[in-house]
Amino acid sequence: MSHLRIAVLDSGINPSHPHVGGLTNGVCLTGDGISEDTIDRLGHGTAVAALIHALAPGAAIVPVRIFDRTLSTNLSTLLRALQWCVANGIHVINLSLGTTNESYRDAFAEVVARVADAGAVLVAPYAMGEKLLLPGTLSGVVGVVADSTCNDAACTVKPMTFKKAFGAPPYPRDIPGVPRALNLNGVSFSVARVSAYIARAWSSRKEGEPWERFLEARLDQEPIEVLLRQ
Numbered sequence: 620m621s622h623l624r625i626a627v628l629d630s631g632i633n634p635s636h637p638h639v640g641g642l643t644n645g646v647c648l649t650g651d652g653i654s655e656d657t658i659d660r661l662g663h664g665t666a667v668a669a670l671i672h673a674l675a676p677g678a679a680i681v682p683v684r685i686f687d688r689t690l691s692t693n694l695s696t697l698l699r700a701l702q703w704c705v706a707n708g709i710h711v712i713n714l715s716l717g718t719t720n721e722s723y724r725d726a727f728a729e730v731v732a733r734v735a736d737a738g739a740v741l742v743a744p745y746a747m748g749e750k751l752l753l754p755g756t757l758s759g760v761v762g763v764v765a766d767s768t769c770n771d772a773a774c775t776v777k778p779m780t781f782k783k784a785f786g787a788p789p790y791p792r793d794i795p796g797v798p799r800a801l802n803l804n805g806v807s808f809s810v811a812r813v814s815a816y817i818a819r820a821w822s823s824r825k826e827g828e829p830w831e832r833f834l835e836a837r838l839d840q841e842p843i844e845v846l847l848r849q
Contacts, residue, residue: 623678626709629664631657631684638669645682657682666791674815701730705737713814714743715807717752727754742814744806745784765789765806787812
């Protein structure tokens with residue numbers, strides 16, 4: 620798995636954080652254009668990257684900064700970031716965000732097809748609470764929901780409205796001495812856990828096999844908690 624590349628589309632990553640490892644050069648895509656400034660000034664992307672590194676330490680993590688001063692972006696920036704991933708050899712795209720704007724469906728569907736053609740996989744929230752999200756509800760995207768009933772390393776298959784999604788705990792890497800209630804939480808970290816699972820299972824999938832079908836079958840055979848504790 621040492622050559623597997625996971626892009627974290629988020630607020631950047633703090634490379635000096637003690638829980639972060641396996642970082643490679645990334646890119647910043649914001650309203651100001653493109654740069655190499657991937658430093659995290661909000662903390663969210665660093666927490667996502669730290670969790671992925673803890674669960675899939677052999678993977679290379681590529682910061683793709685799409686947030687500037689707030690945890691929000693626009694369609695143009697997000698599409699550019701996904702296209703950058705396709706052009707730069709990314710295997711797993713960890714996207715911890717989504718939108719309810721149905722007018723974006725066609726644009727997302729087009730870029731999701733490009734991701735699949737490149738042999739990569741996009742992991743994104745299927746829903747946040749009761750709100751269904753794009754692109755996570757699209758066919759070909761591994762959609763994720765928060766499932767706080769799971770054990771820390773567990774993952775579940777969840778039959779949903781449009782397709783099956785995958786549930787995982789909504790918690791980041793624990794900070795010793797800090798109660799979870801005082802730390803970040805949310806579906807972002809469920810997505811990160813599923814991205815890490817995919818990285819660990821990457822070599823087991825047959826070429827061309829739909830990711831959702833592969834994950835469902837693999838979880839039936841080998842629960843995620845077994846795989847992640849090897």
